[in-house]
Amino acid sequence: EAGVAQSPRYKIIEKRQSVAFWCNPISGHATLYWYQQILGQGPKLLIQFQNNGVVDDSQLPKDRFSAERLKGVDSTLKIQPAKLEDSAVYLCASSLERAREHGYTFGSGTRLTVV
């Protein structure tokens, strides 16, 4: 099966600019996650979707970050305006709802550099 697709692979922006990342999960996967991974740290959950509804966004900095999952398939994560500390890899993952004890599959991520 095709994996989790993310784009772009790399992005460099200046601080205070806006940026958007796109994720296409594995077909049929109802649950979608966005993670932020700062260099040298483990991934940190930003938001979890179940179909097109938000399950957990408690760690999403809502003053500058937003995410949506229209029609319960693709998802976009936006940062506006970006800060230097937002430099990180943004990972998308998806999983089957009916196999809840199973793990989930990650994409390769988008590496964001804010200068």
Next chain:
Amino acid sequence: DAKTTQPPSMDCAEGRAANLPCNHSTISGNEYVYWYRQIHSQGPQYIIHGLKNNETNEMASLIITEDRKSSTLILPHATLRDTAVYYCIVRVAGSALNFGKGTSLLVTP
């Protein structure tokens, strides 16, 4: 807060077994133990998971102690391609994975 404790780094000679320990002394009865690994510049990759019993798949074996307070991931014949950061995570089915800092495993020739 991560619920697991792992050594920050380990070395292993190529062809030997790599045994990666994980302490999860506060694990609840409905929490599974998961192992993921992350090779440089890639997203985390699922390895194996278990609840109570030991588990084995084509990648690794997972040994969980009887009291479930610790576990060991075993890569039976480590190769250079197994060099990665290995994450041990406890999780209730259906909840999000919360990653700690993991163990950086270096496999040497």
